[in-house]
Amino acid sequence: MVDVKKDTASDSALALDLIERIFFGYRDFVGIADEALIKTGYGRAHHRVLHFVDRNPGLTVGELLTILKVTKQGVARVLRTLVEDGMIEVRPGEHDRRxxxxxxxxxxxxxxxxLSRLQSARIEAALAPLPAGAREIVGAFLAGLVDEKERAAVLRRIEAGRV
Incomplete structure (x- = not known):
């Protein structure tokens, strides 16, 4: 007979272990970009906006808000700074000028x-000692963390950015 309490405790410990690995991994993964951004005066929000606009040329402001799950107010200052600094251009839509x-x-x-080069080097170093096929397993795990209702759309967007 399986001891349900033992399995639950084990699963809980596994989750806590992985939660902490994600927190620490994320801290250091974004930390290398944060360090590089210090000299520009930009922060993580600037990096996120630049990343998604670079990967999705012609992205609308509305699409950016959806990707980042922020309000217009939450991105307005960051976007304005990037436009004023000549990092991003805003153009009217082809069919809808608004x-x-x-x-x-x-x-x-x-x-x-x-910034992507720095972070890619971190990812490649983490994957290097792992067995063949690890990249796909890690990719599937990370995709699994995305809300199920949004997962297919997120994966399509990532795939489209590879072009």
Missing amino acids: EKRLTVTAAGHALASE
């Missing part, structure tokens, strides 16, 4: 690429 389409400039792309 629509604001976002693209990175050459400077914005260079910064986004440098």
